Amino acid sequence: MSETDPTKDAEDTKPEEGETPAAEGSESKAEEPKAEEPKAEEPKAEEPKAEEPKAEEPKAEAPKAEAPKAEEPKAPAPVAAAKEAAPVAAEPLEHAGLLVEFETPDQLMQAAAKVRDAGFSDWDCHSPYPVHGLDKAMGIKPTILPWIAFFGGLTGCTVGFILQTYTNGPELPFSVYQSGNFLISEVLAPFLPSGYPFVTSGKPIVSTPANIPVMFELTILLSAFGAFFGMLGLNRLPRLHHPVFSSERFRRATSDRFFISIEASDPIYHRARAQAFCETLGGAAVEALEA
């Protein structure tokens, strides 16, 4: 979803997008495959809008912070409505979203496709191990992580070369410093080869073949930093708290249960409808999350 209009546009889109899957879910199951198959095509077109391109940037935090506030005024009305529909829902202090529990990865996979088709963007699946095929079911775009690792490696290689050339390179002739050129004598001087030219085995001072091992190691090192810290950064880790941790049930997400969480910050999130929608996903339990 575009980030600029999480509140106003969301109001309009909610009824259509939020209701369709819920309505379908309540209908006979024989119709479901037909109804969903065309949708399996849609997300490809939707993906860029719905997902990653912006979620990858820190910007995505901004709407998360804003959206709940925007939702709050509206919340009381739906809550009342939701009470009849949802027996599980308690009265949380601050509503942060919904959590649906599943017992098998297959159930999770089917439900994930439904949530994706419903057009939510601030939602996620949780599993104790990476369930293969779920990326597709959720419509997740490939991550930009390989590029981060690649540029890390490129930096490492360059740094390796410059470091060695600079430190073992010959000093510029003294006359260059004395030439009176302000740029050289004052500005560039600290960066020009400082010179520890140490000739061994009659090899040239800048002998690139001998520099390759260090360049190689630094390439690997900085790519690995890119991959590891890039992964943490894109995943917004480390992080001290998250609404899903308010659920006692969620403790099994790292052990043997599967969950879908939909966050209240989602632009098309409407508490009562989302609750009703979650009930149709076929999970073992639906729970409200506290912030």
Next chain:
Amino acid sequence: MSGAAVVDTINTQDDPTQRAPLILGDRDLRAITEGVVQVLEAEKPPKIWYALFAVSLGFTSLLGLCIAYLFVTGTGVWGLNNPVNWGWAIVNFVWWVGIGHAGTLISAILYLFRQKWRTGINRAAEAMTIFAVICAGTFPGIHVGRIWVVFYMFPIPNQMDMWPQFRSPLLWDVFAVNTYFTVSLLFWYMGLIPDLATVRDRATTRVRQLAYGLFSLGWRGSNRQWHRYERAYLILAALATPLVLSVHSVVSFDFAVSQVPGWHTTIFPPYFVAGAIFSGFAMVVTLLAPARALFNLRDFITLRHLENMNKVILLTGSLVGLAYGTEFFIAWYSGNEVEAFAFNARAFGHYGWAYWIMISCNVISPQFFWFKWCRTNVPFMVVICIFVNIGMWFERFVIIITSLSADFTPAAWDYYSPTWVDVCTYLGSLGLFMTLFLLFCRFLPMIAISEVQGVHMAHQHHGHGHGDHAATEGTTA
């Protein structure tokens, strides 16, 4: 945990019509988690753990004392003499770095080759890598003699405007070993994050929850996180693969780039890497065979895992044997007198005893693994693997000491013998290694829970199918 654990289940028979199960005991997800975390959730470790820990800690203190003595007195406390300027410290360094290689091979190279059985052993093997590299790194660090100027090894700007010599293999070593340690640590820690979260979520005390919670970085197993996590894992595996091959190659350059007869050969890089993997796998078997019995992990680290590792030992052991033969052939075929003399002296000179220990341990003992009984009998394989470790230590000894003790000038020849400080430092490094490994067994999940769960479920549900099929099933069914 499971009752079947008392006697080993024989799962080493191959039925080509179906895939062998990766873990035993017919476990579901919960049982996999519990089977692994029972080790660290047990109120107390087995009694023998305390005994081993006390002994290891004792040896670690010995290491500390020896190093302190060395710093106070100088490298004269070692048995170094004039031609033999590299003694046990460098032998130990090369040996320890080599041992580390098996962990990276299991975690990275087998991952790229889609060897799913690796999930049972990769965590412990990677931990072993890190501890071995810590032990390895200690030796060159203390070998510099004047420890207060150890920073000369690194390109740090200083008041003398002095920089390291980047054309020296010794400096390449600094970069290679440090990179290797850092990348291995990242790879290992990243693998640990989801499992630490598992332990955090099962924690019953506040201390555990905080400690494991802190190190699991707030992991919540979200699929968007898993997506990037798996990509990062693949990238790290792809990076660690050339890295691990480069590290021991660079270590071998320390020797091969010099002019000393017996060192100056082009066979060194592949020969060192094969030896490294050989000794590393031997160490993994030596550690895991008792650990799986002690901590009831026979269903995860099955006989099949051990057998597979023994096959790798057989292969790499034979490669090492081939390398020994090739070295001798080249020494003769090159027609270089000094080279021929060096190799003759290796086998039949003053250090002949060390050479033949090396040959019998490294070339002869792994050949037993041609026989299935030898590959699948646990006590027997542990004995063989200990021999391999001894043999590999002697290989480093033979290469370093014999070559240095008798080079071009007969007037400079001398016989090298270690002092008690050399011996105690070495034993101390074994103690440090064991201490770290025992702590790891007690406080961290020894098996990669999420990885085992992943391959186990994929294997159970989709047989030979692929994840992508599952996705289409998911959306249409």
